[in-house]
Amino acid sequence: MINRIKISELGQHIGEEVSIAGWVDVRRDHGKLIFIDLRDASSKVQMVVLPAHEGAVETAQKLRPEWVIRVTGAVNKRPDKMIKEGQENGDVEIEVKEIEILAEAKELPFDKDSELNFDTYLDYLPLTLRREKARAIFRVQAQILKSFREFLTGEGFVEFQAPKLIGDDAEGGANSFDVEYFGHTAHLAQSPQLYKQIMVGIFERVFAAGNVYRAEKHSTTRHLNEYTSLDIEIGFITDHTDVVKMEMRFLAKIMEDLKANCAKEFALFDADIPNVPLEVPMMKLRAAQQVIKEEFGEDCSSEPDLEPQHERWLCEYSKKKFDSDFIFISHFPITKRPFYTMEDQTDPGYAMGGDLLFRGVEITTLAQRIHDYDMLVASMEKKGLNPEKFSYYLQAFKYGMPPHGGLGLGLERLTAKLLGIENVKEATLFPRDLNRIDNLLSK
Amino acid sequence: MINRIKISELGQHIGEEVSIAGWVDVRRDHGKLIFIDLRDASSKVQMVVLPAHEGAVETAQKLRPEWVIRVTGAVNKRPDKMIKEGQENGDVEIEVKEIEILAEAKELPFDKDSELNFDTYLDYLPLTLRREKARAIFRVQAQILKSFREFLTGEGFVEFQAPKLIGDDAEGGANSFDVEYFGHTAHLAQSPQLYKQIMVGIFERVFAAGNVYRAEKHSTTRHLNEYTSLDIEIGFITDHTDVVKMEMRFLAKIMEDLKANCAKEFALFDADIPNVPLEVPMMKLRAAQQVIKEEFGEDCSSEPDLEPQHERWLCEYSKKKFDSDFIFISHFPITKRPFYTMEDQTDPGYAMGGDLLFRGVEITTLAQRIHDYDMLVASMEKKGLNPEKFSYYLQAFKYGMPPHGGLGLGLERLTAKLLGIENVKEATLFPRDLNRIDNLLSK
Numbered sequence: 001m002i003n004r005i006k007i008s009e010l011g012q013h014i015g016e017e018v019s020i021a022g023w024v025d026v027r028r029d030h031g032k033l034i035f036i037d038l039r040d041a042s043s044k045v046q047m048v049v050l051p052a053h054e055g056a057v058e059t060a061q062k063l064r065p066e067w068v069i070r071v072t073g074a075v076n077k078r079p080d081k082m083i084k085e086g087q088e089n090g091d092v093e094i095e096v097k098e099i100e101i102l103a104e105a106k107e108l109p110f111d112k113d114s115e116l117n118f119d120t121y122l123d124y125l126p127l128t129l130r131r132e133k134a135r136a137i138f139r140v141q142a143q144i145l146k147s148f149r150e151f152l153t154g155e156g157f158v159e160f161q162a163p164k165l166i167g168d169d170a171e172g173g174a175n176s177f178d179v180e181y182f183g184h185t186a187h188l189a190q191s192p193q194l195y196k197q198i199m200v201g202i203f204e205r206v207f208a209a210g211n212v213y214r215a216e217k218h219s220t221t222r223h224l225n226e227y228t229s230l231d232i233e234i235g236f237i238t239d240h241t242d243v244v245k246m247e248m249r250f251l252a253k254i255m256e257d258l259k260a261n262c263a264k265e266f267a268l269f270d271a272d273i274p275n276v277p278l279e280v281p282m283m284k285l286r287a288a289q290q291v292i293k294e295e296f297g298e299d300c301s302s303e304p305d306l307e308p309q310h311e312r313w314l315c316e317y318s319k320k321k322f323d324s325d326f327i328f329i330s331h332f333p334i335t336k337r338p339f340y341t342m343e344d345q346t347d348p349g350y351a352m353g354g355d356l357l358f359r360g361v362e363i364t365t366l367a368q369r370i371h372d373y374d375m376l377v378a379s380m381e382k383k384g385l386n387p388e389k390f391s392y393y394l395q396a397f398k399y400g401m402p403p404h405g406g407l408g409l410g411l412e413r414l415t416a417k418l419l420g421i422e423n424v425k426e427a428t429l430f431p432r433d434l435n436r437i438d439n440l441l442s443k
Numbered sequence: 444m445i446n447r448i449k450i451s452e453l454g455q456h457i458g459e460e461v462s463i464a465g466w467v468d469v470r471r472d473h474g475k476l477i478f479i480d481l482r483d484a485s486s487k488v489q490m491v492v493l494p495a496h497e498g499a500v501e502t503a504q505k506l507r508p509e510w511v512i513r514v515t516g517a518v519n520k521r522p523d524k525m526i527k528e529g530q531e532n533g534d535v536e537i538e539v540k541e542i543e544i545l546a547e548a549k550e551l552p553f554d555k556d557s558e559l560n561f562d563t564y565l566d567y568l569p570l571t572l573r574r575e576k577a578r579a580i581f582r583v584q585a586q587i588l589k590s591f592r593e594f595l596t597g598e599g600f601v602e603f604q605a606p607k608l609i610g611d612d613a614e615g616g617a618n619s620f621d622v623e624y625f626g627h628t629a630h631l632a633q634s635p636q637l638y639k640q641i642m643v644g645i646f647e648r649v650f651a652a653g654n655v656y657r658a659e660k661h662s663t664t665r666h667l668n669e670y671t672s673l674d675i676e677i678g679f680i681t682d683h684t685d686v687v688k689m690e691m692r693f694l695a696k697i698m699e700d701l702k703a704n705c706a707k708e709f710a711l712f713d714a715d716i717p718n719v720p721l722e723v724p725m726m727k728l729r730a731a732q733q734v735i736k737e738e739f740g741e742d743c744s745s746e747p748d749l750e751p752q753h754e755r756w757l758c759e760y761s762k763k764k765f766d767s768d769f770i771f772i773s774h775f776p777i778t779k780r781p782f783y784t785m786e787d788q789t790d791p792g793y794a795m796g797g798d799l800l801f802r803g804v805e806i807t808t809l810a811q812r813i814h815d816y817d818m819l820v821a822s823m824e825k826k827g828l829n830p831e832k833f834s835y836y837l838q839a840f841k842y843g844m845p846p847h848g849g850l851g852l853g854l855e856r857l858t859a860k861l862l863g864i865e866n867v868k869e870a871t872l873f874p875r876d877l878n879r880i881d882n883l884l885s886k
Contacts, residue, residue: 392568
């Protein structure tokens with residue numbers, strides 16, 4: 001719209017007449033004065049309609065929350081004693097001259113800021129996402145994604161679009177969704193894993209950020225059936241620690257950018273942006289289990305994996321001992337890792353990779369991959385997979401593949417952990433689960 | 444890898460001993476000399492193995508195309524008369540001291556640079572994508588995406604992740620894929636349309652770049668069943684021409700960045716990067732049909748849409764008359780446009796939007812949308828759609844939505860048109876069609 005200015009920029013227009021537009025947040029009538037809080041995507045401001053502006057008064061009297069209006073008015077500086085400290089635009093007030101109604105709104109189903117049951121919150125996302133905290137979550141998410149891509153592009157990575165429609169349930173789980181594909185059964189990709197390895201043969205360093213699908217029949221605060229995976233794969237590595245180093249570097253960039261651009265959003269959640277140690281504490285699984293035994297008294301030293309409680313303990317330990325919100329646990333038993341994972345030749349039976357834990361939870365699985373064709377085929381056979389089904393993928397290895405490794409990071413889980421949000425679905429824009437696609441299924 | 448330098452940077456290391464790594468492109472034996480072209484993701488260089496370096500000779504004799512090696516050698520400047528002009532690293536040669544084999548490759552199924560039948564090309568993508576032209580296509584594609592996002596972020600747009608798993612085939616076509624979802628039938632999204640409109644209510648200006656799905660049973664050079672859609676939606680517009688202007692601005696940014704960063708890739712395809720007019724020629728459908736009649740002699744003036752030949756003619760006309768590779772045709776009959784399209788109140792029966800044509804083909808559909816709840820419900824009913832099925836989406840309008848509009852742009856189609864590639868599948872990394880998911884289905 002011509003000449004419309006953002007509400008966040010009002011401070012630069014004190015004494016001027018401006019045109020702004022947005023949603024009515026609240027209307028309050030005080031005798032002959034009508035106060036309206038107007039919200040746009042950038043900020044919020046208090047406006048006053050004085051009796052002198054009769055046309056504006058008439059329109060203002062009709063306004064209800066969420067009506068969309070355009071306003072012409074004067075930007076007045078509040079007297080010093082009326083300044084609302086710490087409030088957005090607390091030092092200005094708009095004196096309304098004209099109001100144009102752009103769209104009306106029906107009666108809201110609940111009070112704008114009322115506490116809602118989480119299911120109701122999700123049923124009304126087109127409305128509830130307009131809340132300040134909800135908007136903050138997805139601004140932070142957009143910033144994470146932007147920083148991730150900018151950093152990697154600067155490091156010579158090439159972004160690619162991984163297909164989500166795949167022919168075979170390549171990773172061998174029961175967790176894939178079936179798609180009816182012209183008389184065939186196709187599947188939704190659980191990760192871009194096989195494609196990003198193929199892409200190492202093309203561009204050496206690649207990343208992809210896109211949706212992945214898990215047909216898990218769990219409805220917990222940790223599970224999503226559709227989420228955004230940030231995936232990277234790096235060729236010509238020495239070992240998996242090169243991948244760990246790259247991850248710490250991009251995480252450091254993300255946190256630096258969040259500090260610069262999202263301080264307001266973090267303040268709303270009373271959340272701290274972590275410092276990222278470039279030298280993250282690293283520990284093999286067996287050593288980590290020893291720590292758990294010594295420090296927390298539980299003997300899990302023959303387990304092949306970490307339980308959620310173990311992850312919390314190790315993070316607690318890392319914080320106390322190394323002052324780090326992160327800790328990397330490597331060398332899980334190779335039998336429990338996917339077929340493409342490289343075994344440590346110097347520590348047989350264990351994987352060249354592991355999990356990055358952050359604030360009590362695993363946020364990344366990372367590993368060096370097998371790059372030798374014959375070794376890869378043997379690994380598939382050992383896992384009971386049929387190499388013929390992987391003939392397309394295997395070409396990448398048949399025709400020369402450098403040592404490489406990579407990682408996957410769930411965008412929604414990272415967002416949730418950073419902001420201290422308990423349920424990952426709250427950090428997912430339109431979450432899909434066992435009982436929900438938008439407001440469908442459960443009904 | 445420690446100390447490895449990129450082949451593209453060799454020119455800065457003349458006279459030094461360096462470590463490089465990559466794929467063997469070709470090996471040529473000339474008497475006692477062995478020449479090897481080595482390729483990494485950045486460039487290519489000729490290396491020579493002299494008889495004096497016995498260990499290197501022994502290893503070099505084994506090398507075959509696509510073997511992955513690491514080389515230590517001296518960067519020598521070629522004598523002036525030996526400089527290969529116009530060739531990458533044509534002025535340097537590596538004198539090999541040591542070779543380490545990182546991975547072997549099997550015998551290739553065809554000669555590296557042989558012309559291939561397109562189906563064979565696709566069957567062997569993990570190998571054929573390593574060709575120079577293939578890599579150029581996807582570097583250009585990555586740059587387009589990067590420029591698109593950077594420009595929009597700078598204009599205050601917020602990126603969001605649109606769900607691809609949707610509950611209902613919302614846009615009412617038969618062209619959606621069915622997904623088995625925990626005993627329900629879900630669908631793959633044909634576009635992020637409904638979600639991006641919802642998001643206008645949250646952030647005013649949004650964009651999404653992700654996969655969309657069309658279950659079209661066509662196998663042509665124009666159709667894809669999975670492609671990447673660049674989508675934007677803008678709130679508080681005056682009319683659809685605000686969206687056209689935004690598109691021309693981001694296209695201008697894309698072309699500027701391609702000129703700066705991808706000149707080499709365009710040269711490979713002998714393709715020109717177009718100039719983008721900020722004031723694109725605009726014409727209503729009926730006027731465009733009049734032009735077709737007068738200039739090309741075909742009377743299509745009562746048709747509701749443009750045929751491919753009409754699009755080619757209009758582009759030819761635009762180039763000749765306005766020196767523009769682009770032309771925007773608006774005001775198609777509203778009956779042929781989706782239910783959410785705004786009708787022009789001053790030109791009843793016609794849509795406030797249309798198609799952007801580029802070099803003979805439509806690359807964007809763009810429109811102002813209906814923002815009034817009651818008008819939107821009426822439009823659905825007119826199209827025979829049941830508003831109850833859209834109750835989730837309709838909340839955005841029920842609770843106040845500003846005037847808005849947006850567009851969608853197919854990333855692969857744009858890439859193909861820019862590079863002069865006939866078949867859009869060649870500009871799609873792992874194309875899916877009626878008969879193909881990787882090398883599956885057709886077999």
